[in-house]
Amino acid sequence: MSAATQYYTITILVYICANVIAAWGLDLQFGVTGVLNFAFIIFQAVGAYTAGVLSLGSSSGNGGFEQYIGGANLPFPLPIIGAMLAGAALAAIVGLIALRRLRSDYQAMVMLVVSVVATTVVTAETGLANGAAGLSLVANPMYGLAGLSRQTQSWIFVAFCIVVMLVVGAVMYAVVYSPHGRVLRAVRENEHALEALGRSATHSRLEVFVIGGALAGLSGALLVEFIGAWAPSGWLYPETFVFFTAVIVGGRGSVAGVAIGAALIGVGIQQAVQYLPIGSDPTVLAAAEWIITGVLTLVFLWVRPQGLLPERRRRFAGGSGVVTR
Amino acid sequence: MEVFVSAVGFGLVTAALLAISAVGFTLQFSVTNVLNLAFGSVMTGAGFVAYGLNLSGMNIWLAMIIAALCGGVISVLMNTLLYGPFIRHGMTLFGMVIVTISTAVISDHVIEAAVGPSFFSYNAPAGKALHFADFLLTRQDLTVIAIAVVVTLVTQLTLQRTRLGKSMRGLSVNPSLARACGIPTRRIVNFAWFGSGVMAGLGGVALFLESSTFSATTGSDFLIVIIAAAVLGGIGSARGAVLGALIVGIVTEVGAAYWDPQLKDVLAFAVLILVLLVRPQGLFPQLATERAVVG
């Protein structure tokens, strides 16, 4: 493969890993437990900003043209861990406010509002994360490995991302298909029965909210270390919708399905639409991407609402034969 | 004091814009339980219909009326061709939200591809603002406020005094019981969509008019604030939508006058969240015993 093709492949692979991890986070929240988290993208953003700030060092360095709070020069993988903690912490705060007593459709609308508030505040308060210009010059941790070509370093980063994705996947399998996973699904299917059994639905929702937030933060960290920059224009509120489409197309609640959905929707459409015979006017192409995403969602919701790889429905021997829908 | 009064005046203008749309949004939701996030697209579409008419020489207020009727028709079609089938197919409340978002995404980008990335203005100069009692409002502002008042009154009267209104309220409280009583559900639902579409059209043209310039994304950008106003007031209550619109509008402008104008929306949203913490159903909660989507 030529160098250019390699870099393109590397880009696609990193984006797939990050998107899959994020989609799993949303799958835990929405697919399995039924929380309509329309602010999902801000958790990815907080992870990206945290990882960036923790690897950039103090803001007076770098020529002083970017302002941001905090700033440390932590070695790999601390910025990534910091990003996960930030995602979890933000999720805890938002969850404690929004998840408690609101009815589900209000919850959804409040989340949407929170997403808009986040971009507005970050853009207006330039001291937080350099406003609309965003962070830049975030270094890829693998570029510090001595004696290797830039290409090899990049491939090592890809390998790292894939390993992380597989680890998260294993954790997802363990959670989703465990007894605990059944509790979560019960929140989605029949909240009252769950409460009657003495478990708190709100407790479970908050729990997946926080875990999902951590996963979103992790995905943001991987992205920012690869892209090197992060700005509000990249995490406006409609971006959450792309992840929802991935979860729906892939199969709510299904770990493998959501992974395929995330790869197809997040990355596949964007790249594939360049080769459609609709001419090369970039304005039309950009609109086409969104239109295809929307149409795909509708088609899947109509034809195959359970998604490409539906979640496995367990049947239990000795049961009374009652099967959930 | 002057600054405060004029800020309240500006807030009334924003509130009027919000009220026209929020009442339509919330009315349709109360009858059908569908959270129609494609509402902003209907506003934009109607706004551009009015633009086309205005460009060919029609007076903007007349164009507004025609555009509003188009908005109504588009909304009914949207429900008949898209939402209704999905609901009958078994889509739940959550699923319908995703359906409406997808519809919004598709229609917004179709409009964008059609009109391009440019900016447009109506041929309707607003003139100078009139000074009275520390208020600074143009004739156009006052007309928009008047439209909001009329829309609100007509909606309230329809809901309280007419049989159609009573049927709508019955349907929103308990759909199955309403059906059992012989209320023609399909027809009422269509009326609700038509009414909400008309208000979306009026709201869209008013928004474009008051912004002085508009593009393909203006309607959807404003939708978040409309939803905030509707939720604040208690989704499903027309009175609530108006009160929510007033609060959001005035908080926004007074906040811009006394605090950081970049964060004026944030202030309004913070008020929304605070109110919901204390009163999770909004200001005028709707008593519904069932929450099934009605198509």
Add this chain to the structure above:
Amino acid sequence: MKQRDRRIAVGSLAAAALTTAAWGGFTQASSASASGGTVEIAIFHTYSGANAAYGPEAAAGCFPAERLINAAGGILGHQLVCTPVDSKGDPADAVPAANRLIASSSSLVGVLGGGSDEASAVVPLFQQARIPIFSTTGQASFDHSTASYFWRILSPDAAQGNAMAAAAKKLGYSKVATLFGNDAAAQGSAPSAISGVRRLHLTLTASQTLAIGQPSYRSEAEQLGAGNPQAIITEADPKTSATYFAELSQLSHVPVLITDPVSQEPTWRTAVGGAIGTSLLNKQDYAVVAYSPPTSLAYRTYTAALKASSKQVPQPAQWDADLYSVADYDSAVIMALAMDASHSIKPSVYNGFVTKVTSPSAGAVVVHTYAAGEAALAKGKHIQYVGAVGATVFNQWHNSGQGFAIEEYVKGNWTVKSVLTAAEVNAASGA
């Protein structure tokens, strides 16, 4: 079909679709290189979203250059092709787009790109790929750029802000207000404009930053109007500016506006003109822009080629005063001349010749068009290309800059009202 088989089938189908899409990118060569003997300059700008006008703006610079260069015989026998590519206006989407461009085009020799929204993410990519990128971002982060393949021919935002303050003083205004949008592009010149106003001891009646795209700025406009500024130093995107000034006009009046090249962009003029009336706008607006003698041969050559490019550039005349289009035109010509001078179309080779064709030196022939430059180089001479933007002299950080002039829109044309001297701009910057 058994459950397991169906899942395998669906999964394989999905995987196959994804693989095909991805590989389509690697194996499909761009149409330009398919015909062997063409070189490609990519127009890598935003064609979608809020700043969707940036792409067509850059195209309005590239296509006239393409026309003139090919008419003069091309570059070392190769025909030039301008290829539009959407950068999508944010770093996260621009990176895959840039990598895809680099991977899929084997005849790519240069890039016109790097707008403020995505420059910091994509410049390192083109640097790594060793492809020269001529960027129109004014951000301060590039004022001391160490990227050898990065070139910036327009003055940075910091200088632009100072020039606007200097212009206010030169025009005789002592009470001014500043008004900037909070997006990345406008925020570049805000700090130096404000500090310039203070350093020149003008009275700053108000300094406002606007959240962009709001439907109402009435409170902000009233506050600004209450301070009664004689002039407003301003940069904001078309929609924000139009809404704001319309409301300002309703509540009080629109004073003199001191703007920058953004106000000469056709979308800005249409939006604001439509909102407050074109005659009022033209009467009140002074644009402080890079100074280049408007009747220069280079500029006239550009505008003629622009008018002739209506097939690739819809309504070409709207761009002829747009500084960014003009800068992109010069950038393309400079790239072409550098290739001629280095006798190579390899980007890593000709990149070192960019300064050689633009720096003044004794014995260098000053040329204003590609044709003249190519001819002089063929005779073995050294050249200095002085283009439509003026002389482009790069410093050690590959930054160039121009002087500034105050222009006004008179009878359908931008004309220079007065030129700002370096001393006047330095007084504002404190240099």
